[in-house]
Amino acid sequence: MDSLLNFFNAINGVFWGNFMIFILVGTGIFFTIRLKFPQVRRIKDAFMLAFGDLRSGGKANKKEGMSSFQSLATALAGQVGTGNIAGPATAIMAGGPGAVFWIWVSAFFGMGTIFSEATAAQKYKTHLSDGTVIGGPAYYIRAAFPNSFGKALAAAFSIFVIVGFGMAAAMIQGNTIADAMHNSFRIPPVATGIVVSVLLLAVVVGGMGRIAATVSTVVPIMAIIYILCSLIVIVVNINHVPEAFAMIFKAAFSPQAVGGGFTGIAVREAMRYGVARGLFSNEAGMGSTPHAHAVAKVKHPCDQGLVAMVTIIIDSFVILTISCVLILASGAASSGEQGIGVIQGAFESVFGTVGSILVALCIFFFCFSTVIAAYFYGEQNFKRIFGVKSVPIYMAMIVFFVIFGSLATVSLVWAICDTFNGLMVFTNLIGLYGVSGVIVKQWHEYESGGKDLDTTLNSIKGKRLAAKSAAE
Numbered sequence: 001m002d003s004l005l006n007f008f009n010a011i012n013g014v015f016w017g018n019f020m021i022f023i024l025v026g027t028g029i030f031f032t033i034r035l036k037f038p039q040v041r042r043i044k045d046a047f048m049l050a051f052g053d054l055r056s057g058g059k060a061n062k063k064e065g066m067s068s069f070q071s072l073a074t075a076l077a078g079q080v081g082t083g084n085i086a087g088p089a090t091a092i093m094a095g096g097p098g099a100v101f102w103i104w105v106s107a108f109f110g111m112g113t114i115f116s117e118a119t120a121a122q123k124y125k126t127h128l129s130d131g132t133v134i135g136g137p138a139y140y141i142r143a144a145f146p147n148s149f150g151k152a153l154a155a156a157f158s159i160f161v162i163v164g165f166g167m168a169a170a171m172i173q174g175n176t177i178a179d180a181m182h183n184s185f186r187i188p189p190v191a192t193g194i195v196v197s198v199l200l201l202a203v204v205v206g207g208m209g210r211i212a213a214t215v216s217t218v219v220p221i222m223a224i225i226y227i228l229c230s231l232i233v234i235v236v237n238i239n240h241v242p243e244a245f246a247m248i249f250k251a252a253f254s255p256q257a258v259g260g261g262f263t264g265i266a267v268r269e270a271m272r273y274g275v276a277r278g279l280f281s282n283e284a285g286m287g288s289t290p291h292a293h294a295v296a297k298v299k300h301p302c303d304q305g306l307v308a309m310v311t312i313i314i315d316s317f318v319i320l321t322i323s324c325v326l327i328l329a330s331g332a333a334s335s336g337e338q339g340i341g342v343i344q345g346a347f348e349s350v351f352g353t354v355g356s357i358l359v360a361l362c363i364f365f366f367c368f369s370t371v372i373a374a375y376f377y378g379e380q381n382f383k384r385i386f387g388v389k390s391v392p393i394y395m396a397m398i399v400f401f402v403i404f405g406s407l408a409t410v411s412l413v414w415a416i417c418d419t420f421n422g423l424m425v426f427t428n429l430i431g432l433y434g435v436s437g438v439i440v441k442q443w444h445e446y447e448s449g450g451k452d453l454d455t456t457l458n459s460i461k462g463k464r465l466a467a468k469s470a471a472e
Contacts, residue, residue: 004412005411005412005415008412008415008416008418008419009415011419011422012415012418012419012422015418015419015422015423015425016276016418016422018272020422020425021272021275021276021279023285023425023429024106024110024113024275024279024284024285024425025105025106025109025275025279027113027285027429027432027433028106028108028109028110028111028112028113028284028285029109029112030112030436031112031113031115031116031436031439032108032109032111032112033112034436034440035112035115035116035439035440035443037112038111038112038115038305038306038309038443039108039111039112039115039309042306043309043313045306045457046306046307046309046310047310048457048460048461049068049298049303049304049306049307049456049457049460050068050069050072050306050307050310051069052460052464064133064297065133065208065295065296065297066208066212066292066295066296066297067212067296067297068296068297068298068303068304068307068456069216070212070213070215070216070296071212071292071293071295071296071304071307072292072307072308072310072311073212073215073216073219073220074211074212074215074216074292074372074373074376075289075292075293075308075311075373076215076219076223076311076314076315077215077218077219077369077370077372077373078165078283078288078289078292078369078370078373078374078377079281079282079283079289079311079312079315080219080222080223080314080315080319080366080369080370081173081366081367081369081370082176082340082363082366082367082370083277083280083281084226084281084315084319084320084323084366085226085323085340085343085359085362085363085366086340086342086343087277087280087281087320087323088100088103088277088320088323088324088327088343089323089327089332089333089340089341089342089343090273090277091103091273091274091276091277091324092324092327092328092333093333093342094269094273095269095270095271095272095273095274096251096269096270097244097247097248097250097251097252097270097328098248098249098250098251098252098253098254098267098270098271098274099251099269099270099271099273099274099277100248100252100274100321100324100325100328101248101249101251101252101270101274102252102270102271102273102274102275102278103274103275103277103278103281103316103320103321103324104278104316104317104321105274105275105278106274106275106278106279106282106316107278107282107284107312107313107315107316107317107320110278110279110282110284110285110312110316111284111309111312111313113284113285113432114282114283114284114285114289114308114309114311114312115305115306115308115309116305116432116436116439117137117284117285117287117289117290117293117308117428117432118289118290118293118294118301118304118305118307118308119301119302119304119305119439119442119443120137120140120290120301120431120432120435120438120439121135121136121137121139121140121290121291121293121294121304122135122293122294122296122298122300122301122302122303122304122305123140123143123301123435123438123439123442124139124140124142124143124435125139125294125295126139128383128388129387129388130388132208132383132388133294133295134294134295134380134383134384135290135291135294135295135380136161136287136290136291136294136377136380136381137154137157137287137290137291137424137427137428137431137432138154138155138157138158138381138384139154139294140290140431140432140434140435141153141154141157141427141428141430141431141434142154143434143435143438144430144431144433144434144435145431145434153427153430153431154431155385156423156427157287157381157424157427157428157431158381158382158384158385159381159385160420160421160423160424160427161287161288161291161377161378161380161381161424162378162381162382162385163416163420164416164417164419164420164421164423164424165288165374165377165378166374166375166377166378166379166381166382166394166397166398166401167378167397167398167401168413168414168416168417168420169370169371169374169417170371170374170375170398170401170402170405171401171402171404171405171408171413172405172413172414172417173367173368173370173371173374173402173405174192174193174196174197174367174371174401174402174403174404174405174406175405175406175408175413176363176367177192177196177363177364177367177368177406178190178192178193178196178405178406178407180359180360180363180364180367181360181364183356183360184356184357184359184360185357185360189406189407190403190406190407192406193402193403193404193405193406193407194403196368196371196402196406197399197402197403199368200368200371200372200375200398200399200402201395201399203372204372204375204376204379204395204398205395208295208376211372211376214372215369215372215373218365218368218369219369221365222362222365222366222369223314223319225358225361225362225365226319226362226366227318227319227322229347229351229358229362230322230323230326231322232350232351233326233329233330233346233347233349233350234322234325234326234329234330236330236350237329237330237331238329240328240329240330240331241325241329243328243329244325244328244329245325247328248324248328251267251270252267252270252271252274253267254267277320278316278320281315281316281320282311282312282315282316284312285425285428285429285432286421286424286425286428287424287425287427287428288373288377288424289308289311291376291377291380291381292373292376292377293305293307293308298455298456299454299455299456299459300442300446300453300454300455300456300457301442302442302443302445302446302455303455303456303457305443306457323343326343326346327342327343327346330345330346330349330350332345332346332349340359340363343359344356344359347359371402375398378394378398379391379394382394
């Protein structure tokens with residue numbers, strides 16, 4: 001077992017080193033420049049598409065898909081996880097306060113990548129034999145390479161998702177929830193595993209409609225609870241907030257000591273850990289979120305491309321940033337704790353013993369929503385390879401892996417998950433570059449079409465204008 005763990009760790013050392021960071025950031029810069037900075041010029045439109053017409057989305061179903069907001073919530077369910085709690089602590093402890101600045105940099109350029117992924121997923125989505133709308137990187141990989149190479153690459157990507165997200169992620173999240181419940185409430189891990197599996201099954205048997213309804217309810221609630229609790233901790237330590245931001249910007253460019261217990265950390269370490277943590281959190285370039293954005297009910301592919309950028313703002317610029325400022329302003333970074341323990345210590349400094357309970361509840365919701373998203377991504381690819389009738393088999397597999405994960409030691413599973421996520425990145429980016437010309441063409445059409453182009457954005461603007469005229 002140790003030799004297998006060492007094998008995967010060796011692979012991950014290559015996959016997730018500076019080379020991977022260079023590729024992911026480089027991809028973000030490439031698309032940001034080719035698309036002429038949509039994350040700057042069209043961010044207002046992105047928010048209008050994501051939140052401006054919530055009531056008109058309707059009920060999600062397999063033939064029509066989800067509303068833009070439901071797709072956004074599904075993507076966020078996968079993006080916003082324990083990495084938003086433990087991740088900032090890991091980045092700051094390893095890379096110093098300057099890592100936070102580089103989290104922002106990676107997120108900014110990641111918006112160019114995730115826009116392109118969502119646009120391509122929308123452009124090449126299709127329907128299965130039973131009418132189910134489906135899409136994702138496997139489909140734009142096939143479009144990019146309509147030959148045997150493309151067929152093999154698309155199949156490989158689907159397998160990587162099934163293993164990395166469907167199986168390994170289910171085990172990891174099940175284990176994390178079980179640990180949190182046992183540490184805070186002394187609940188036996190197997191009991192937690194069974195409960196989580198039953199809850200997951202209750203959601204996924206309802207298909208796309210129930211998945212969309214669940215995540216569009218759970219994700220906003222969990223995000224609001226965590227943000228509000230974190231802001232309370234920050235307000236209590238408000239006098240240290242200016243110092244926290246000063247540390248972030250100074251340490252991002254200066255190898256000198258910045259105070260607060262951070263010494264001897266080079267700028268390259270701040271850059272490495274900040275960029276890596278940002279990319280791991282928002283998943284730009286990994287090829288996971290396109291599965292959610294592909295099934296959105298929009299009139300033009302670029303409508304959902306704009307919506308996808310909002311997920312990075314929420315994940316990285318809001319939740320990750322709040323976690324980072326909380327850690328620095330509260331002094332929790334110098335507590336000697338690691339990972340989630342850093343946030344837990346900060347919460348306990350304000351809420352007392354209730355703080356650990358709040359963190360445990362946040363972990364439960366974050367992990368459970370991530371399991372739902374991971375299930376959905378895996379199912380999309382399982383159906384693509386084995387057909388619609390294979391879904392019950394996939395359900396049974398994931399239920400087993402959640403329960404097994406709650407009892408297992410998951411260091412090897414983490415290593416396997418990281419390896420397959422790395423394989424996802426490589427295959428996804430090959431396909432994304434292959435259709436980059438189509439993405440740019442779609443965006444040019446979207447921007448040059450003006451008010452006459454049939455887009456969801458123009459529909460929302462038209463409804464608002466009509467409502468304003470009626471009110472007058």
